[in-house]
Each structure stands twice: as structure tokens, then as C-alpha cells.
Amino acid sequence: MTREGDNAVDSDLxxxxxxxxxxxPIKRAYRRWRKTNTRVTPLIVEIEYRxxxxxxxxxxxxxxxxxxxxxxxxxxxxxxxxxVLEQLGExxxxxxxxxxxxxxxxxxxxxxxxxxxxxxxxxxxxVARTPLDLRPVDEILTRGRRAFxxxxxxxxxxxxxxxxxxQFTTAAKAYxxxxxxxxxDPLLRMRAAVGACESLSQxxxxxxxxxxxxxxAAARAGLHESTDFSASIVCALARLELHGTLSEGYGxxxxxxxxxGSFSRLATDMHAIRGEISTAVGPETAPLVDRxxxxxxxxxxxxxLGAMFVRSHTLSPSEGLERLTAALVLLDGVRIMAGTxxxxxxxxxxxxxxxxxxxxxxxxxxxxGWDKDGERSDIDLALAKFQSAVDLSVDSFHEIVLGxxxxxxxxxxxxxxxxxxxx
Numbered sequence: 001m002t003r004e005g006d007n008a009v010d011s012d013l014x015x016x017x018x019x020x021x022x023x024x025p026i027k028r029a030y031r032r033w034r035k036t037n038t039r040v041t042p043l044i045v046e047i048e049y050r051x052x053x054x055x056x057x058x059x060x061x062x063x064x065x066x067x068x069x070x071x072x073x074x075x076x077x078x079x080x081x082x083x084v085l086e087q088l089g090e091x092x093x094x095x096x097x098x099x100x101x102x103x104x105x106x107x108x109x110x111x112x113x114x115x116x117x118x119x120x121x122x123x124x125x126x127v128a129r130t131p132l133d134l135r136p137v138d139e140i141l142t143r144g145r146r147a148f149x150x151x152x153x154x155x156x157x158x159x160x161x162x163x164x165x166x167q168f169t170t171a172a173k174a175y176x177x178x179x180x181x182x183x184x185d186p187l188l189r190m191r192a193a194v195g196a197c198e199s200l201s202q203x204x205x206x207x208x209x210x211x212x213x214x215x216x217a218a219a220r221a222g223l224h225e226s227t228d229f230s231a232s233i234v235c236a237l238a239r240l241e242l243h244g245t246l247s248e249g250y251g252x253x254x255x256x257x258x259x260x261g262s263f264s265r266l267a268t269d270m271h272a273i274r275g276e277i278s279t280a281v282g283p284e285t286a287p288l289v290d291r292x293x294x295x296x297x298x299x300x301x302x303x304x305l306g307a308m309f310v311r312s313h314t315l316s317p318s319e320g321l322e323r324l325t326a327a328l329v330l331l332d333g334v335r336i337m338a339g340t341x342x343x344x345x346x347x348x349x350x351x352x353x354x355x356x357x358x359x360x361x362x363x364x365x366x367x368x369g370w371d372k373d374g375e376r377s378d379i380d381l382a383l384a385k386f387q388s389a390v391d392l393s394v395d396s397f398h399e400i401v402l403g404x405x406x407x408x409x410x411x412x413x414x415x416x417x418x419x420x421x422x423x
Contacts, residue, residue, distance in 0.1 A: 023055055040103055048099060049108035062088050063123040081127040089120035107153045110144035114161070125394045132394040134165065152181035156192055163195065166396045168203035172196045172217065179220075190224045190231065197221035198234040204241050205311075214238055225287060232287040233304045240308060244315045249289045251323075252280040254309050258325035263333035270296060299338045303347060306330040310354050317361055321368055324354045328370055345389040349401055352385035356408050365415045379412045 030047065037044070059065065066084050067073045073081070093116060100109045118137045125132040141158055148154040159174030175196035182189040197217040203209040218238040224231040240246060246254075256277050260266045266273065274293050281289055288308075291301060309327035331351050355378045358367045366377040376384065386405040393401055 022058055023051065027051065045103045045106050045108055048103055049106075049112055052095070052099065052112060056092075061123065062092075062119050063126065066123075078128055082124060085120060085123050085127065089116060089123075092116045105147060107144065107148055107151055107157065110140060110148075110154065111157055114140045114144070114157070118161075118164075122394055126392065134395075137161070150181065152178050152185060152188055152192075155181055156188060156195070159192070159195055159199075163199050163202075166202075168199045168206075169208050172199040172203065172209070172213075175199060190228060193217075193220045193224065194228070194231050194234050197231075197238055201234065201238045201241050211242065214242060218242070229291065229300070232291070233301075236288055237304075237308060237311070240312055240315065246308070246312045246323075249281040250308070250312075253277055253289050253292065253305075254312075254323045254326035256280065257329050258322040261325070261329065263329050263336055266296070266329065266333070267336075297333075297337050299334055302330045302333045302337070303350075306334075306354075307346075307350050310350050310357070313357055314353075317357075321358050321361075324358050325368060327351075327354045328368070345393040345397070345401065348385045348389040348392075349404070352382045352389065352401075352404060352408070355379070355382035355385065356404065356411070359411060359415065363415065365412065379408065379415060383408045383412060 030051070034044075060068070062085055065088055066081070070076065070084075076084075093113075096109065096112055096116065100106075103109070114137050117140055118134070121133050121136060124130070141161055144154055145158060155174060155178035159171050159178055162174055163171035172195075175192045179189055179192035179196065182192060197214075197220065200209050200214045200217045204211070204214045218235055221231050221238070222235050225235045236250075256273060257266065260269065260273065277289070277293060288301065288305060291298070292305065295301065306327040309323040309330070313323045313327075328351060331347055331354070334347055355368070355370060359365060359379045359382065361367070365379040368378050370378055371381055383405065386401055386408055389401045390398065390405060
């Protein structure tokens with residue numbers, strides 16, 4: 001489980017001022033409109049909580065807010081860090097209480113309260129180096145389930161929490177419940193179908209569900225593949241798990257990206273490369289390839305394709321390193337396009353996996369030579385990436401990354417240090 005996602009806290013923080021400035025025109029327009037629409041309706045509730053959610057997404061997580069407010073944060077004693085985080089979490093909690101008084105009980109209130117508590121408990125686990133305590137989050141969601149037992153959005157919220165906890169088969173069943181309840185909400189129904197497929201793909205990858213279950217889930221999500229980006233991603237991943245290999249179109253895309261060798265060059269030469277890839281792929285239907293050709297700077301797409309190329313190599317290793325190199329190019333594109341906003345454990349983890357897989361396949365410490373400055377070998381860089389992911393992860397995902405880190409350390413010891421590349 002990773003601590004992604006961020007939130008606003010105090011008006012004197014730079015990030016909060018940025019969020020306020022970005023949302024100010026929208027808020028002013030909304031308040032003017034509210035003067036003539038004073039009755040609290042479901043639409044009003046949705047807008048109020050969407051404004052809060054957007055503001056917090058722009059501002060960043062509690063942990064990020066604490067770091068930005070204190071240049072000496074990393075050197076502060078743990079008790080002080082804990083106190084600061086709890087104070088910041090309480091500021092947000094009070095805001096939610098005030099909003100609930102105005103708008104009444106709602107699933108939106110449950111979602112924001114649970115999100116705030118999850119982010120606080122995750123931040124505390126990181127800075128205090130203690131196990132993640134999800135009991136406060138579970139209590140909030142249990143209360144919500146009692147208050148809204150047949151609400152499809154509440155069912156979806158419970159499913160998403162279970163997937164976040166890596167309880168994939170349980171999450172998939174909960175997503176299906178949300179799907180069945182959401183007969184009057186096509187968007188939520190689509191999201192539930194996608195969530196069930198994603199959860200079962202992850203369960204299938206670790207041997208926790210039958211093939212037929214994933215086939216059914218993929219078919220349900222596939223109904224939305226032509227119109228929804230997230231559906232395209234999870235369907236491609238499901239097919240990868242089911243068949244063990246990428247379709248030819250994705251393979252040709254990986255080959256081209258690997259040959260280019262860097263995201264900066266890819267961006268510079270994309271006009272020429274676009275035609276080359278289109279010709280190579282031909283008429284084959286590959287929605288993510290099509291999207292990449294038209295929106296290659298989309299951070300979510302870069303992460304999805306990068307992870308897919310790493311998983312593909314794991315399932316069916318090739319003689320060359322094209323898919324792993326392509327993954328590294330795309331994941332480096334995340335850093336270039338989004339900076340620290342996407343400096344999250346999952347990205348570092350995938351980079352580490354790509355580098356480790358290359359070293360394992362060729363049994364050399366520097367098969368790709370990804371560090372262009374030649375200061376660190378691929379095996380050293382893999383170790384650093386896993387360490388970064390370990391430092392910013394909790395719960396079962398933390399244990400998974402630790403396992404890869406130990407594996408990398410053992411291989412590094414076996415292979416020894418490489419001779420730095422010449423020049």
C-alpha cells in the first residue's frame with residue numbers, strides 16, 4: 001500500500017495559497033450562484049465536496065504539506081513530526097465536520113473523512129516507522145455502510161478501500177456488488193466494472209483467482225474499452241495476465257521506444273516516430289498505443305505502459321532488453337513531465353523491477369547502462385530505487401518491496417561491482 005495523494009492544511013503554506021488561487025474564480029462563481037439557490041440538494045452536496053477534494057488534490061498530502069512548511073523537516077525528531085501531522089489532520093477534520101453540519105450526512109462526507117484518516121495514518125506510519133493502523137479508517141467505513149447499506153457509491157467506496165489494502169478477491173466481489181446496485185448510474189457502473197477487472201488481474205497474478213473469473217471480469221470491463229481510458233488500461237493488463245504476452249502492436253511500440261533510448265529524445269522526435277510506429281503497428285487494434293501516439297505526455301499513460309512492459313518481460317522474458325528499456329524510458333518520462341508530484345513508491349518500484357530483471361537475465365551488474373553519467377551500475381540503481389520505494393511505502397506493499405530489495409542485494413553481492421563504462 002503506497003501513500004499517494006495529498007491534501008491542504010493551513011492558509012500560510014505556499015501549496016495552500018496555490019490551491020486557493022487556482023480555485024478562487026470557481027469558488028466565487030459558485031458562492032454567487034448559491035445566494036439564489038439556498039436549498040441543500042444532492043447536487044449542492046456533490047459540488048461542496050468536490051471543491052474540497054480538488055483543493056486537497058492540488059495542495060498535496062499531509063506529509064508533503066509538513067515538509068513544505070519546514071525546511072528542516074527531515075531532521076526533526078519523530079515526536080515533533082507526529083504532532084505536526086496530527087495537527088494538520090485535525091485542521092482538515094474540523095473542516096469536514098463543519099461541512100457535514102451544513103450539508104448533512106452523505107456518502108461524500110464518509111469518503112472525505114475516510115480519505116483524510118487514511119492519509120493521516122499512512123503519514124504517521126511513515127515518519128514513526130510503525131505498522132499502518134487502519135482501524136480508524138475501517139470504523140469510518142463501517143459507520144458509512146450502516147448509514148447507507150444500499151447506496152452504490154458506498155459499495156464502490158468499500159471496494160476501493162479493500163483493493164487499496166490488497167485484498168483483491170474481496171475487493172472484486174465488492175466492486176461487482178456496486179456494479180449491480182448502480183443501475184441508474186452508468187459512470188459508476190463503468191468504474192465498478194473496471195475496478196473488478198483490475199482487482200482480479202492482480203489476484204490472478206498471485207494465484208488467488210480462477211482464470212474464468214478474470215475472463216468474465218475482463219469481458220464486462222471490455223464493454224467500456226473504446227470510450228474509457230482506465231478501461232483500456234485494465235483490459236490490456238487482464239489480457240496480458242491471461243495470455244502471458246503482449247500483442248504485436250505493444251511489442252512494436254516497445255521496440256521503437258527502446259531504440260530511441262530516452263524520453264527527451266522521444267518527445268523531440270515524436271512527429272517522425274509517430275508515423276514509424278503507426279506503420280509498424282498497422283491496422284491492429286491497440287487502444288493504448290493509439291492514445292500514446294496522440295498524447296504521449298499523459299503521466300497516467302506513461303505509468304501504465306511502463307508497468308505493462310515490465311510485467312510482460314516478467315511473464316515471457318525475451319532475448320533482448322527492449323521491453324525493460326522501454327519501461328525505463330516511459331517511467332523516466334513521468335519524472336520529466338510531473339516532477340515530484342509523481343515521485344511515488346509505485347514508480348520507483350517499477351523502475352527497480354526493470355533494472356533488476358535485466359541484471360538477472362544477463363547475470364551482469366550493468367546490462368542496460370541506464371545511468372548515463374556512469375556513476376551507478378544498473379544493479380546499484382535498482383537497489384536505490386527499491387530503497388526509495390521502501391522509505392515511502394507501508395503495509396503489505398512495503399513488505400513486497402523489501403523482498404525485491406533483499407533479492408537485489410543478494411544479486412549485487414554475487415555479481416560484484418562493475419567496471420564503470422568508458423567515456
